Amino acid sequence: MEQLSQLIFYCFVALTIGSAIVVVFHRRVIYSAFALLFTFIGVAALYLYLAADFLAVSQVLIYVGGILILIIFGVFLTARIMSLQIPQETHQRYIALIPVILIGIALLWVILSTPWELVTPQVEPTTKELGFLLLTRYLVPFELASVLLLAALVGAMRLARYFRAEE
Protein backbone atom coordinates (compact mmCIF):
# COMPACT_ATOMS: atom_id res chain seq x y z
CA MET A 1 0.00 0.00 0.00
CA GLU A 2 2.81 2.33 0.99
CA GLN A 3 4.70 1.44 -2.18
CA LEU A 4 1.65 2.02 -4.35
CA SER A 5 1.24 5.43 -2.74
CA GLN A 6 4.89 6.20 -3.44
CA LEU A 7 4.48 5.06 -7.05
CA ILE A 8 1.46 7.34 -7.57
CA PHE A 9 3.37 10.18 -5.91
CA TYR A 10 6.25 9.86 -8.36
CA CYS A 11 3.77 9.63 -11.24
CA PHE A 12 2.34 12.99 -10.15
CA VAL A 13 5.85 14.44 -9.82
CA ALA A 14 6.62 13.30 -13.36
CA LEU A 15 3.29 14.72 -14.59
CA THR A 16 3.98 18.08 -12.98
CA ILE A 17 7.51 18.50 -14.26
CA GLY A 18 6.87 16.92 -17.66
CA SER A 19 3.94 19.16 -18.46
CA ALA A 20 5.85 22.18 -17.13
CA ILE A 21 8.57 21.33 -19.65
CA VAL A 22 5.92 21.24 -22.37
CA VAL A 23 4.64 24.64 -21.17
CA VAL A 24 8.08 26.15 -21.50
CA PHE A 25 9.29 24.54 -24.71
CA HIS A 26 6.28 23.83 -26.92
CA ARG A 27 6.18 26.02 -29.97
CA ARG A 28 2.42 26.59 -29.96
CA VAL A 29 0.86 28.76 -27.30
CA ILE A 30 -2.40 26.86 -27.07
CA TYR A 31 -0.58 23.58 -26.40
CA SER A 32 1.41 25.35 -23.67
CA ALA A 33 -1.86 26.53 -22.12
CA PHE A 34 -3.30 23.03 -22.07
CA ALA A 35 -0.07 21.58 -20.66
CA LEU A 36 -0.34 24.17 -17.88
CA LEU A 37 -3.62 22.44 -16.92
CA PHE A 38 -1.72 19.24 -16.11
CA THR A 39 0.94 21.14 -14.19
CA PHE A 40 -1.73 22.72 -11.98
CA ILE A 41 -3.46 19.38 -11.43
CA GLY A 42 -0.10 17.78 -10.56
CA VAL A 43 0.62 20.50 -8.01
CA ALA A 44 -2.87 20.01 -6.54
CA ALA A 45 -2.11 16.30 -6.16
CA LEU A 46 1.18 17.14 -4.44
CA TYR A 47 -0.79 19.39 -2.06
CA LEU A 48 -2.94 16.36 -1.26
CA TYR A 49 0.17 14.35 -0.46
CA LEU A 50 1.20 17.19 1.85
CA ALA A 51 -2.12 16.82 3.74
CA ALA A 52 -3.35 20.21 2.52
CA ASP A 53 -6.86 19.23 1.49
CA PHE A 54 -8.38 22.71 1.39
CA LEU A 55 -5.47 24.09 -0.62
CA ALA A 56 -5.68 21.26 -3.14
CA VAL A 57 -9.34 21.99 -3.76
CA SER A 58 -8.69 25.74 -3.99
CA GLN A 59 -5.85 25.07 -6.40
CA VAL A 60 -8.16 23.12 -8.70
CA LEU A 61 -10.99 25.66 -8.35
CA ILE A 62 -8.98 28.85 -8.75
CA TYR A 63 -6.08 27.84 -10.98
CA VAL A 64 -7.77 25.32 -13.24
CA GLY A 65 -11.23 26.85 -13.14
CA GLY A 66 -10.25 30.50 -13.16
CA ILE A 67 -6.72 31.42 -14.11
CA LEU A 68 -6.32 28.79 -16.81
CA ILE A 69 -9.62 29.77 -18.46
CA LEU A 70 -8.44 33.40 -18.36
CA ILE A 71 -5.13 32.42 -19.97
CA ILE A 72 -6.84 30.43 -22.72
CA PHE A 73 -9.14 33.38 -23.39
CA GLY A 74 -6.02 35.54 -23.48
CA VAL A 75 -4.45 33.24 -26.08
CA PHE A 76 -7.56 33.37 -28.23
CA LEU A 77 -8.03 37.12 -27.91
CA THR A 78 -4.45 38.10 -28.65
CA ALA A 79 -3.81 35.90 -31.66
CA ARG A 80 -5.19 35.49 -35.10
CA ILE A 81 -8.54 33.82 -34.64
CA MET A 82 -9.23 30.48 -36.36
CA SER A 83 -5.65 29.28 -36.24
CA LEU A 84 -4.89 26.93 -33.40
CA GLN A 85 -1.34 26.72 -34.65
CA ILE A 86 -0.09 30.01 -33.33
CA PRO A 87 3.68 29.64 -33.43
CA GLN A 88 5.70 31.52 -30.91
CA GLU A 89 9.26 32.52 -31.21
CA THR A 90 11.79 32.63 -28.46
CA HIS A 91 14.55 35.11 -27.97
CA GLN A 92 17.85 35.20 -26.06
CA ARG A 93 17.57 31.45 -25.63
CA TYR A 94 21.20 30.74 -24.87
CA ILE A 95 21.90 33.82 -22.77
CA ALA A 96 18.90 32.95 -20.61
CA LEU A 97 20.34 29.52 -19.88
CA ILE A 98 23.28 31.03 -17.98
CA PRO A 99 21.35 32.59 -15.05
CA VAL A 100 18.96 29.62 -15.00
CA ILE A 101 21.83 27.15 -14.62
CA LEU A 102 23.58 29.32 -12.02
CA ILE A 103 20.42 29.71 -9.92
CA GLY A 104 19.75 26.00 -10.37
CA ILE A 105 23.17 25.06 -9.02
CA ALA A 106 22.72 27.43 -6.08
CA LEU A 107 19.26 26.02 -5.26
CA LEU A 108 20.49 22.43 -5.57
CA TRP A 109 23.41 23.15 -3.28
CA VAL A 110 21.18 24.78 -0.66
CA ILE A 111 18.55 22.04 -0.80
CA LEU A 112 20.99 19.16 -0.56
CA SER A 113 23.43 20.60 1.96
CA THR A 114 21.10 22.18 4.54
CA PRO A 115 20.28 20.00 7.54
CA TRP A 116 16.50 20.56 7.60
CA GLU A 117 14.80 20.45 10.97
CA LEU A 118 11.97 18.00 10.59
CA VAL A 119 8.97 17.30 12.78
CA THR A 120 6.68 14.31 12.49
CA PRO A 121 4.08 15.25 9.88
CA GLN A 122 0.51 15.05 11.08
CA VAL A 123 -2.37 14.35 8.77
CA GLU A 124 -5.67 15.86 9.83
CA PRO A 125 -8.36 18.02 8.18
CA THR A 126 -7.07 21.54 7.74
CA THR A 127 -10.14 23.50 6.67
CA LYS A 128 -11.40 24.39 10.14
CA GLU A 129 -8.02 25.43 11.47
CA LEU A 130 -7.17 27.35 8.30
CA GLY A 131 -10.43 29.28 8.53
CA PHE A 132 -9.70 30.00 12.19
CA LEU A 133 -6.22 31.30 11.27
CA LEU A 134 -7.62 33.47 8.47
CA LEU A 135 -10.04 35.18 10.82
CA THR A 136 -7.65 35.64 13.73
CA ARG A 137 -3.95 35.79 13.00
CA TYR A 138 -4.22 36.62 9.29
CA LEU A 139 -7.27 38.88 9.55
CA VAL A 140 -5.56 42.00 8.19
CA PRO A 141 -3.95 40.26 5.16
CA PHE A 142 -7.28 38.53 4.53
CA GLU A 143 -9.16 41.83 4.38
CA LEU A 144 -6.38 43.40 2.34
CA ALA A 145 -6.65 40.49 -0.10
CA SER A 146 -10.35 41.15 -0.55
CA VAL A 147 -9.63 44.84 -1.23
CA LEU A 148 -6.90 43.77 -3.68
CA LEU A 149 -9.28 41.45 -5.50
CA LEU A 150 -11.88 44.23 -5.76
CA ALA A 151 -9.25 46.65 -7.08
CA ALA A 152 -8.00 44.05 -9.58
CA LEU A 153 -11.57 43.40 -10.75
CA VAL A 154 -12.34 47.08 -11.32
CA GLY A 155 -8.90 47.78 -12.80
CA ALA A 156 -9.04 44.84 -15.21
CA MET A 157 -12.47 45.89 -16.42
CA ARG A 158 -11.33 49.48 -16.87
CA LEU A 159 -8.20 48.38 -18.74
CA ALA A 160 -9.86 45.84 -20.98
CA ARG A 161 -12.65 48.19 -22.05
CA TYR A 162 -12.66 49.19 -25.67
CA PHE A 163 -10.81 52.45 -25.25
CA ARG A 164 -11.32 53.97 -28.65
CA ALA A 165 -14.85 54.93 -27.60
CA GLU A 166 -13.56 57.63 -25.28
CA GLU A 167 -11.35 59.37 -27.81
Place this chain on the structure above:
Amino acid sequence: MHSLTVYLLVSASLFLLGLLAVMTRKNAVSVLMGIELILNSAGLNFVAFSHFSSGNLNGQAAALFIIIIAAAEAAVALAIFLNLYRLKASSDVNQADLLQG
Protein backbone atom coordinates in the same frame (compact mmCIF):
# COMPACT_ATOMS: atom_id res chain seq x y z
CA MET B 1 16.46 10.99 0.21
CA HIS B 2 13.89 12.46 2.54
CA SER B 3 10.62 13.39 0.95
CA LEU B 4 10.97 17.06 1.95
CA THR B 5 13.97 17.10 -0.40
CA VAL B 6 11.84 15.63 -3.18
CA TYR B 7 9.27 18.41 -2.79
CA LEU B 8 11.99 21.06 -2.70
CA LEU B 9 13.56 19.65 -5.87
CA VAL B 10 10.21 19.58 -7.67
CA SER B 11 9.57 23.14 -6.59
CA ALA B 12 13.06 24.26 -7.65
CA SER B 13 12.65 22.74 -11.10
CA LEU B 14 9.22 24.38 -11.51
CA PHE B 15 10.82 27.69 -10.55
CA LEU B 16 13.66 27.28 -13.04
CA LEU B 17 11.29 26.31 -15.85
CA GLY B 18 9.13 29.32 -15.10
CA LEU B 19 12.19 31.56 -15.07
CA LEU B 20 13.24 30.17 -18.44
CA ALA B 21 9.77 30.82 -19.85
CA VAL B 22 9.76 34.40 -18.55
CA MET B 23 13.17 35.11 -20.05
CA THR B 24 12.90 33.39 -23.42
CA ARG B 25 9.29 33.64 -24.53
CA LYS B 26 8.22 36.43 -26.81
CA ASN B 27 4.47 35.94 -26.51
CA ALA B 28 3.11 37.89 -23.54
CA VAL B 29 0.66 35.15 -22.55
CA SER B 30 3.51 32.64 -22.40
CA VAL B 31 5.42 34.97 -20.11
CA LEU B 32 2.33 35.03 -17.88
CA MET B 33 2.34 31.21 -17.87
CA GLY B 34 5.96 31.29 -16.70
CA ILE B 35 4.98 33.61 -13.84
CA GLU B 36 2.21 31.20 -12.86
CA LEU B 37 4.76 28.38 -12.75
CA ILE B 38 6.97 30.45 -10.44
CA LEU B 39 4.05 31.27 -8.13
CA ASN B 40 3.09 27.59 -8.01
CA SER B 41 6.60 26.60 -7.05
CA ALA B 42 6.60 29.16 -4.22
CA GLY B 43 3.28 27.82 -2.95
CA LEU B 44 4.55 24.25 -3.08
CA ASN B 45 7.58 25.27 -1.03
CA PHE B 46 5.41 26.95 1.61
CA VAL B 47 3.14 23.93 1.95
CA ALA B 48 6.05 21.48 2.03
CA PHE B 49 7.78 23.35 4.85
CA SER B 50 4.46 23.75 6.65
CA HIS B 51 3.94 19.99 6.51
CA PHE B 52 7.41 18.72 7.27
CA SER B 53 9.15 21.19 9.49
CA SER B 54 6.74 23.50 11.28
CA GLY B 55 3.77 21.46 12.46
CA ASN B 56 1.36 24.36 12.06
CA LEU B 57 -0.66 25.80 9.20
CA ASN B 58 1.03 29.17 8.66
CA GLY B 59 2.65 27.94 5.45
CA GLN B 60 -0.69 26.86 4.07
CA ALA B 61 -2.15 30.29 4.82
CA ALA B 62 0.75 31.86 2.90
CA ALA B 63 0.10 29.51 -0.03
CA LEU B 64 -3.56 30.54 0.02
CA PHE B 65 -2.53 34.19 -0.23
CA ILE B 66 -0.23 33.29 -3.12
CA ILE B 67 -3.21 31.79 -4.97
CA ILE B 68 -5.21 34.99 -4.34
CA ILE B 69 -2.38 37.20 -5.63
CA ALA B 70 -1.99 34.98 -8.70
CA ALA B 71 -5.67 35.34 -9.57
CA ALA B 72 -5.59 39.14 -9.28
CA GLU B 73 -2.34 39.34 -11.24
CA ALA B 74 -3.61 37.13 -14.07
CA ALA B 75 -6.75 39.25 -14.52
CA VAL B 76 -4.87 42.56 -14.64
CA ALA B 77 -2.07 41.17 -16.82
CA LEU B 78 -4.50 39.81 -19.40
CA ALA B 79 -6.33 43.14 -19.53
CA ILE B 80 -2.98 44.83 -20.23
CA PHE B 81 -2.17 42.28 -22.95
CA LEU B 82 -5.54 42.92 -24.60
CA ASN B 83 -4.75 46.62 -24.71
CA LEU B 84 -1.27 45.93 -26.07
CA TYR B 85 -2.77 43.73 -28.76
CA ARG B 86 -5.21 46.47 -29.75
CA LEU B 87 -2.42 49.04 -29.91
CA LYS B 88 0.28 47.03 -31.65
CA ALA B 89 -1.67 44.16 -33.29
CA SER B 90 0.72 41.67 -31.74
CA SER B 91 1.33 40.12 -28.36
CA ASP B 92 5.09 40.29 -28.63
CA VAL B 93 6.60 41.64 -25.41
CA ASN B 94 9.36 43.34 -27.40
CA GLN B 95 6.71 45.58 -28.95
CA ALA B 96 5.72 46.93 -25.53
CA ASP B 97 8.17 49.79 -25.56
CA LEU B 98 5.81 52.76 -25.28
CA LEU B 99 7.59 54.08 -22.18
CA GLN B 100 11.03 53.82 -23.73
CA GLY B 101 11.09 57.50 -24.61
